[in-house]
Amino acid sequence: MSDPAPAPPVAAPESFRDDPRVGLIAESFVRLLGRPLVAAGDMPVADRLWAAPLAIVAHGTEADPLFFFGNRAALLRFETGLERFVGMPSRLSAEAPLREERQALLERVTRHGFIDDYAGIRISARGTRFPIRDAVVWNLLDTEGRRHGQAAAFAV
DSSP states (O other): OOOOOOOOOOOOOHHHHHOHHHHHHHHHHHHHHSSOSSOOOSSOHHHHHHHOSSEEEEEOOSSSOBEEEEOHHHHHHTTOOHHHHTTSBGGGGSOGGGHHHHHHHHHHHHHHSEEEEEEEEEEOTTSOEEEEEEEEEEEEEOTTOOEEEEEEEEOO
16 A cells, blocks of 8 residues: 655645745744754745744734734644734733743844844744744844844744
8 A cells, every 4th residue: 555645735825925034934043053943945925824833923023912823733832823913012922920031032143143042932822832943033134134023933
């Protein structure tokens, strides 16, 4: 009996394909860490990020930064849907007592470009607490060095 054919890839939501910041998630990772975040391939980068086995999230540069990206793995881990996650203040991914720790982490990333040793506790939309270990957090930088937000990737 032969192996079944692999399932066709699931395309990223159209809004991710149209947002240039989504491309910066992978591009900035390579520039700052010197290795790819997702494997190269024929699929658009938005699709490769969407389908990645790592949870990948990103927020913008607003005064209270809002998530603009969360891939399938992240949405499962945060127990929420795309409509609720995108546009949510990223600070709400941590419980109130842990938000100062999270803010210090983000300031460290802003100063150094990235960190690859983050560990902490996050909270899902359903109130489930879960640990993050060995997370990479990095600045989303365009080719001219302008910051467009920050992203994080962690194993689920």
